[in-house]
Amino acid sequence: MMINANTLDEETVWRQLVARDRNAEFFYGVSTTGVFCRPGCGSRPPLRENTRFFGTPADARAAGFRACKRCKPEETVRPSAVAQMCAYLERQIDKPVRLATLGKLIGMSPFTAQRVFKQAMGATPSQYQRAIRANALRNQLRDGETNVTTAIYDAGYGSSSRAYEKTPLGMTPGRFLAGGRGEKIGFATAESSDAGPLGWIIVGSTERGVCWLALADSPEAAEASLREEFPAAEIASDPTLQKAVATVLERIAGGGGKQAQNLPLDLRGTAFQLRVWQALQEIPAGETKTYSQLAAEMGMPNSTRAVARACATNRVSVLVPCHRVVGVSGSLTGYRWGVERKRQLLKAEGARR
Ligand SMILES: [Zn+2]
Incomplete structure (x- = not known):
């Protein structure tokens, strides 16, 4: 912007x-x-x-x-400049972006744009773009519900809203590019008590917080999902996380909401994704919003598809309640962990649709 x-x-x-x-x-x-x-x-x-x-x-x-020689206004990069460049690269995912363009975007020289970006992200703009592309593709391939969800991803690329560049938020850590290389992720699994369509849940956590919360048909499938998402991380079972798992199960069952809210999260994503995931956490249990409502409330009414794509790439189900976002007229649309589970979660929360 x-x-x-x-x-x-x-x-x-x-x-x-x-x-x-x-x-x-x-x-x-x-x-x-x-x-x-x-x-x-x-x-x-x-x-x-x-x-x-x-x-x-x-x-x-x-x-x-x-x-001014004193404050050197041309050498200081605005706090949101990196987020702004990220957002731009995410939109231009299929096109090479010249450094000169990024420089112009933030009102700096191409050289400064490159330096500032690399410093904050641990990667050059083109590396970042490649990583986003690979990530999106991986998500597409992995997702069983290719119809709806892939369509959402694909559509997201076409989004051209400029509005979401307005607010600087989180930044993608350099480690995001490496699929968790050098990181330790502990996990624990449990079967959801009603053993309905929710099946098994897995909580994966770094020392900073929950980075993966998935639903699966078996404990093996649950663990595999974690390994697939963080292929370069050091992954090991951690029984102390059973408490977190229990908290999540309570949350699903409608109790213990407050406690679950307090589980620390370690969310990794682009500035835009983080913003959407934050907005999701603000939708109360029992309520749903449409993708376009959410986009509008975030001040980016033209970014519905990009918002849908960010919801579809959420890694922490339940706690980042992407299941509370539905299509127009209440249709369930896609869910990374299966539409039936989405239906079940909403039902447990007593959501009217
Ligand atoms: Zn000055």
Whole structure:
């Protein structure tokens, strides 16, 4: 997103300028000195009538301002720049993206774009793009419900909303690229008590929290799903996780909701995925939303398909309740762990559809 002067709310940015808010994402030029700064600059605050606001250093330059030597506005990357580049790469998944394009996107040089990206992500933009592509393909191949879910993935690539670039959120750790290389993941399985269509659940956890929560037909299939998702990780049974499994089962049965809520999660995904998964956690039990409702509530009404794709790539079922998102008119659409299980989970929560 290029913040342009038209979309900046002058009251807000002025307050941020006066407060020297370093995280504010705009630049300001001072007409009396011809210099532009970023918020947080130590120089004397300008008079408001002499101040102009810009979304990027390039805009400020184009308006005839030169960079402040004190705060060096062209060398500082906005906090959301990496998320913004990720979002762009995710949308251009099938096309090579030039560094110059990324640079332009965040108002920096191609070199700076590359450096900042690599620093934050542990991978170059093209490596990142390849990983996303491989991931999406793997998910497609793995998914039994090819019809609906694959269609959702495929469709996601065509999404062209720019809205979701607005908010910086999580960042994809470099380790995401390696399928969990060098990581230890413990797991425990249990059969769900009603032994209905839910079958077996597996909780996989790193030292940071639950990274995999899947439903399967047998304990073997459950373990295999974990190994497939994190092929490079060191995976071992961990009986101490039985408690977490029990908590999840209680949560499914309708009790222990609070406790389950407190299980720490270790979610890995792109900035966009993390945002969607966060929004899913805010849908209360017993309620459902459609993909388009969710997209609209997240402020990106044109990203319905991308939202659906992020739901379909959720790795932590139940706790990140992607089952609470349904199609228009309440149809169940796809579910990574089987539509019948989705139906069962919603029924257990007493959701009306
Ligand atoms: Zn300055």
